[in-house]
Amino acid sequence: MPPMKKTILSGSTVTGNLTLGNYIGAINNWRQLQDDYDCLYFLADLHALTVHQDPAILRERIYSFFAQYLALGLDPQKNIIFAQSHVHEHTELSWILTCLTPMGALNRMTQFKEKSAKHTKNINAGLFTYPTLMAADILLYQADLVPVGEDQKQHLELCRDLVGTFENHYGKGLLKMPEPYIGKTGARVMSLQDPIKKMSKSDEVEKNFVAVIEDPKSIEKKIKSAATDSGSEIRFDPEMKPGVSNLLTIYSVLAGKSMAELEAAYAGKMYGHLKVDLAELVVETLRPARERYADLMKNRDHLDQLLASGAARAQVRAQETLKKVYQAVGLVPRKA
């Protein structure tokens, strides 16, 4: 029987370290959805391969990201949590979609332009077709809603276009049209030293981000040395005061307080006051997750078992969609 709740799907690429940006923009929202929706959350490990990865580091990072998902409160019973590479239907549907995707559409993708400018020695075809794999991730599970931050919206738009193209060729009703899900706190967290660009987990400058599993001393140091703006007034104004506004955004989400409340509380105070309080808030918010994470990482067999059961549950659903798609495009099913 199809699930009665709306289906939500999201994931994170397994590169670098999950940051405070990923927590605030993604995982914190995912956790709040897990009781009311049918949720699938996955590790985009195949997407990570679009940039060269050291195999040993990637392997370790897949466990680490999974343990962080769990430590941050994603429940493997309530949600289906799995690794993309464990469900081969993702790459199969991705191929069908790749054959429907105009080169021009992929050429317009901002992330492709940015990443190919950054990795000039490795502009591979996977980097180019990255969004078709992402579309497959979403469409395989007939997701109604996809929670993503600003930076992923263009990819989701392409996915929606692909549903239209697929329908034009093969008829309606096979693939669900996904909608972006804008969380209550869909904030965009910016780099600590350069607050006009987003906090990114693949940033080479460590001072720009706080990692979810970073040690408290280091978090404190980074927040206290975050770039602030000229003047001394603590006011939310991303245009004129991007540094302070970023700190206020983080504060507001983690403390559940409005900007107006924060501005009132810090009226007449110095940037330093805000930073001291925010550092403590971030450390205390992440502390329980950091402790749970350390425990989870000690037992790889347990992580393997959870991953296997997540993949098995995901695959039942993925197979169903892929079978229909193969049939619709005219492929002949393999007979027993």
Ligand code: TYM
């Ligand atoms: P990724 O791994 O870059 O990011 C995971 C999620 O975190 C959000 N995010 C942020 N939100 C606020 N502030 C920030 N500084 C910040 N940095 C990242 C992202 O918007 C995202 O929601 N391509 C995707 C992974 C993916 C995916 C999918 C997502 C693959 N297939 C299918 C949804 C559906 C990515 O690289 O996200």
